[in-house]
Amino acid sequence: MGNIIEAAIPLIFSGLAMSVVFQASLFNMGAEGIFFFSAAVISFIAIWAPLPHGIHQTTIIVAGALVGAIIMSIIGILKAKFGASELVSSLMMNNVLLGVGSYLMTKYLRDPMASQGSYPYAKTALFSSIVPGTRIHLGLIIALIVTGLVYVFIYRTKWGYEIRMVGQNKSFAEYSGINVVKVIMISHIVSGLISGMGGAVESIAMHKRFEWSMLPGFGFDGALIAMLANNNPLGVIFSSLFVAYLRTGADIVARLSDVPTELVTILQSLVILLISAERFLHSYKQRWIERGIGNE
Amino acid sequence: MNREKTFNIMRTFVSMIIAVIVAFIIIMIVSDDPIKSIRLFFIGHLLNLDIWEIS
Numbered sequence: 182m183g184n185i186i187e188a189a190i191p192l193i194f195s196g197l198a199m200s201v202v203f204q205a206s207l208f209n210m211g212a213e214g215i216f217f218f219s220a221a222v223i224s225f226i227a228i229w230a231p232l233p234h235g236i237h238q239t240t241i242i243v244a245g246a247l248v249g250a251i252i253m254s255i256i257g258i259l260k261a262k263f264g265a266s267e268l269v270s271s272l273m274m275n276n277v278l279l280g281v282g283s284y285l286m287t288k289y290l291r292d293p294m295a296s297q298g299s300y301p302y303a304k305t306a307l308f309s310s311i312v313p314g315t316r317i318h319l320g321l322i323i324a325l326i327v328t329g330l331v332y333v334f335i336y337r338t339k340w341g342y343e344i345r346m347v348g349q350n351k352s353f354a355e356y357s358g359i360n361v362v363k364v365i366m367i368s369h370i371v372s373g374l375i376s377g378m379g380g381a382v383e384s385i386a387m388h389k390r391f392e393w394s395m396l397p398g399f400g401f402d403g404a405l406i407a408m409l410a411n412n413n414p415l416g417v418i419f420s421s422l423f424v425a426y427l428r429t430g431a432d433i434v435a436r437l438s439d440v441p442t443e444l445v446t447i448l449q450s451l452v453i454l455l456i457s458a459e460r461f462l463h464s465y466k467q468r469w470i471e472r473g474i475g476n477e
Numbered sequence: 478m479n480r481e482k483t484f485n486i487m488r489t490f491v492s493m494i495i496a497v498i499v500a501f502i503i504i505m506i507v508s509d510d511p512i513k514s515i516r517l518f519f520i521g522h523l524l525n526l527d528i529w530e531i532s
Binding site for chain 1: 519522
């Protein structure tokens with residue numbers, strides 16, 4: 182059970198990041214590259230900054246969030262000011278981030294004594310387990326707090342309302358006086374903050390050194406999770422647990438039997454296909470709604 | 478909660494159930510010991526397994 186929860190922690194961050202941009206009807210996949218790049222950048226602080234326990238971890242998380250926000254704001258500017266498709270620019274940005282992150286790794290971070298990975302992080306930078314016998318770490322509490330904050334932001338603030346309005350009908354929102362450029366920028370920055378934080382937390386909690394040589398895949402999982410949760414931050418927790426359940430199950434079955442771990446990729450893709458298919462169960466939907474009106 | 482929202486939640490659950498059924502079918506097709514594989518896939522995380530011993 183601990184495996185599922187520890188696997189769900191980065192998925193909660195990525196699901197939240199994606200749900201914020203999806204609420205504004207922006208299909209941005211930048212969380213994928215940001216997870217990787219923020220982990221690379223915070224490695225400098227985690228390895229070399231001589232800070233005390235607590236302050237060191239806080240600095241790392243704040244730095245990761247800032248890195249994410251800066252990168253997402255670039256994608257946001259491209260969308261808001263130049264009309265660039267956020268999907269295309271975020272996918273291209275992922276490649277740029279992978280390249281730059283790999284350069285930082287090879288040039289500055291790589292430990293010549295280790296076969297793969299950076300120098301180990303300082304002990305003061307690491308998260309330890311909060312549940313004995315598992316690897317569940319403080320990131321879980323941070324993820325739950327961030328979920329609550331995102332929920333309040335989306336459903337209880339003016340900016341959140343504007344994001345939802347733009348997501349439901351951009352033209353209507355524009356005519357009713359909402360600054361769409363501002364909304365695009367805010368949703369991108371918030372999404373970047375969350376995904377950058379997720380990359381930092383995952384890195385200092387689970388890896389103890391920077392060891393990713395390719396994009397970790399959390400961004401794409403985040404898209405599925407946000408879709409499953411219908412972009413609701415509270416639903417993200419449950420859909421993250423479901424995806425983590427599938428992933429962990431696939432890992433166990435791949436280790437102990439002859440079923441390949443790619444099984445979970447097939448399942449994830451299938452769920453995305455079904456959920457994104459507007460016409461799936463459409464006739465039942467009509468009947469369901471009509472029956473409700475009839476009962477009233 | 479309005480009926481459209483309720484329906485969307487149900488639709489999501491149906492998608493998840495279909496995915497789980499597909500997992501079941503794939504495992505049945507590709508595995509030499511499908512019963513063990515299915516058990517591991519669905520409830521392996523809930524069991525206190527020593528994975529090195531079982532293999």
